[in-house]
Amino acid sequence: MPSDHPAAASTTDAPVRRRDLAVARSLDSARVRSEGRVQRFLDAGFELLASAESGKEFTVQEVVDRSGQSLRSFYQYFAGKHELLLALFDEAIRSTADRLVEHVARETTPFDRLHCFVIEYYKMCLPALNGHASKNNPTPVMAEFCHQLLTAHQAEASRAFVPLVTLLEKVLEESVATGVVRPGLEHEDAAGAILSTIMFNAAYAPTISGTSEPRDRDQGADQMWEFVSAGILAGSPT
Amino acid sequence: MPSDHPAAASTTDAPVRRRDLAVARSLDSARVRSEGRVQRFLDAGFELLASAESGKEFTVQEVVDRSGQSLRSFYQYFAGKHELLLALFDEAIRSTADRLVEHVARETTPFDRLHCFVIEYYKMCLPALNGHASKNNPTPVMAEFCHQLLTAHQAEASRAFVPLVTLLEKVLEESVATGVVRPGLEHEDAAGAILSTIMFNAAYAPTISGTSEPRDRDQGADQMWEFVSAGILAGSPT
DNA sequence: GCCCTAGGGAGAGTCCTGCTCTCATTTGGC
DNA sequence: GCCAAATGAGAGCAGGACTCTCCCTAGGGC
Numbered sequence: 074m075p076s077d078h079p080a081a082a083s084t085t086d087a088p089v090r091r092r093d094l095a096v097a098r099s100l101d102s103a104r105v106r107s108e109g110r111v112q113r114f115l116d117a118g119f120e121l122l123a124s125a126e127s128g129k130e131f132t133v134q135e136v137v138d139r140s141g142q143s144l145r146s147f148y149q150y151f152a153g154k155h156e157l158l159l160a161l162f163d164e165a166i167r168s169t170a171d172r173l174v175e176h177v178a179r180e181t182t183p184f185d186r187l188h189c190f191v192i193e194y195y196k197m198c199l200p201a202l203n204g205h206a207s208k209n210n211p212t213p214v215m216a217e218f219c220h221q222l223l224t225a226h227q228a229e230a231s232r233a234f235v236p237l238v239t240l241l242e243k244v245l246e247e248s249v250a251t252g253v254v255r256p257g258l259e260h261e262d263a264a265g266a267i268l269s270t271i272m273f274n275a276a277y278a279p280t281i282s283g284t285s286e287p288r289d290r291d292q293g294a295d296q297m298w299e300f301v302s303a304g305i306l307a308g309s310p311t
Numbered sequence: 312m313p314s315d316h317p318a319a320a321s322t323t324d325a326p327v328r329r330r331d332l333a334v335a336r337s338l339d340s341a342r343v344r345s346e347g348r349v350q351r352f353l354d355a356g357f358e359l360l361a362s363a364e365s366g367k368e369f370t371v372q373e374v375v376d377r378s379g380q381s382l383r384s385f386y387q388y389f390a391g392k393h394e395l396l397l398a399l400f401d402e403a404i405r406s407t408a409d410r411l412v413e414h415v416a417r418e419t420t421p422f423d424r425l426h427c428f429v430i431e432y433y434k435m436c437l438p439a440l441n442g443h444a445s446k447n448n449p450t451p452v453m454a455e456f457c458h459q460l461l462t463a464h465q466a467e468a469s470r471a472f473v474p475l476v477t478l479l480e481k482v483l484e485e486s487v488a489t490g491v492v493r494p495g496l497e498h499e500d501a502a503g504a505i506l507s508t509i510m511f512n513a514a515y516a517p518t519i520s521g522t523s524e525p526r527d528r529d530q531g532a533d534q535m536w537e538f539v540s541a542g543i544l545a546g547s548p549t
Numbered sequence: 550g551c552c553c554t555a556g557g558g559a560g561a562g563t564c565c566t567g568c569t570c571t572c573a574t575t576t577g578g579c
Numbered sequence: 580g581c582c583a584a585a586t587g588a589g590a591g592c593a594g595g596a597c598t599c600t601c602c603c604t605a606g607g608g609c
Contacts, residue, residue, distance in 0.1 A: 128463025225366025
């Protein structure tokens with residue numbers, strides 16, 4: 074099944090894109106068409122996520138209609154709705170990681186890069202104000218699916234998160250090397266801990282607290298940074 | 312509407328229990344029977360959550376069968392599956408809060424209480440090793456539903472979390488008063504931030520990191536405390 | 550003890566949605 | 580131009596939430 078076509082031979086470090094997996098089902102010359110079709114499904118998916126009101130999942134039929142293709146084609150490229158969601162999730166995370174790379178690259182010191190990462194990632198995880206979404210700002214539906222993955226399909230979830238995790242690990246490593254972060258942060262789950270903290274705080278902390286008025290984005294981001302960087306204690310920790 | 316039945320009068324003085332709402336649909340003399348029926352549905356729900364393999368939701372029919380009652384009765388007491396889940400979620404959080412109260416009460420200083428809260432809550436949020444669950448250790452299914460609530464039904468989620476939030480706020484307040492925690496932690500979302508950090512770290516950090524082997528519970532809890540209390544920086548935060 | 554009504558059990562029926570299958574048509578390579 | 584593969588159109592199946600109807604039982608009033 075694995076094709077030797079360049080596009081299918083994924084780069085060493087990062088795992089295969091789900092999108093490419095779907096494309097790879099087709100043969101070589103037809104690849105362009107296939108990519109086009111797959112992409113149209115993905116686009117339709119993102120559009121539906123974007124326009125959906127809070128909490129409402131799209132149906133496969135909607136994706137099919139919107140993409141102007143047929144149910145049959147859909148199931149030719151995707152094993153099921155789950156795989157489409159997975160591909161969308163994949164893309165969303167990649168896109169997030171890419172944008173973070175850009176942001177972080179502008180900073181000069183390890184500390185600044187770490188700070189930048191936290192601030193910007195937080196902002197990206199903040200639910201969109203209008204309730205709408207884009208590839209860069211997935212809706213609640215995506216968040217929900219994220220959970221489904223994290224709980225019921227851990228392996229797939231891990232794979233999808235790789236781009237983000239490796240980026241943060243790199244940033245973190247630098248900081249550890251220069252002594253900016255405290256010792257004891259080298260354990261392998263540090264990156265996951267920080268990511269999940271930021272992500273879920275952005276998404277849910279206000280709801281859990283029962284705070285209704287949306288906080289100021291920048292203020293929230295600053296508080297996030299303080300929390301992540303300095304913790305909650307006043308003096309030296311016991 | 313609140314019943315004076317001992318079993319219904321539990322812990323915190325928070326909002327109305329979902330279960331009682333359901334019970335209240337019936338008249339007074341029939342209350343005992345009603346409570347019994349509702350409770351049987353709840354019990355069946357918990358049992359099914361406990362025995363379900365990862366990621367598989369129970370069906371209403373299963374709940375009905377297991378409780379030895381009829382579909383008709385189910386819809387007489389619950390407006391839908393959603394409401395049952397909500398009631399279960401409610402109970403689970405209450406139970407968690409109750410147990411935390413007990414734990415925290417054993418400690419003597421504000422600092423110890425804070426520390427105890429973080430450690431114990433973390434452990435409670437840890438997924439059960441065997442994949443099974445109880446009222447005190449909800450399964451992935453419950454976690455997933457938690458997300459559904461947090462995204463699509465924020466008001467209900469906020470209400471459900473009240474017992475936990477108020478408890479932590481109390482503990483936190485003490486610590487602020489005695490100067491144990493740094494200033495700036497009085498903002499109203501602090502409790503939510505800490506809760507979500509602990510909860511989701513326990514549940515997801517290893518998966519996001521791609522760590523497969525389960526960490527030692529106590530070690531994880533200690534790391535969690537360090538992270539929450541001391542943050543990640545080495546020296547004084549900028 | 551008897552009747553009468555409300556509550557509850559059994560289970561068929563509806564609707565929605567993910568998913569499969571068939572058949573006819575189109576499309577691209579030769 | 581021909582053939583095989585790809586695609587579209589749409590009927591059909593399965594499972595699960597929810598509704599409804601029919602009937603039985605139990606419990607209170609007499």
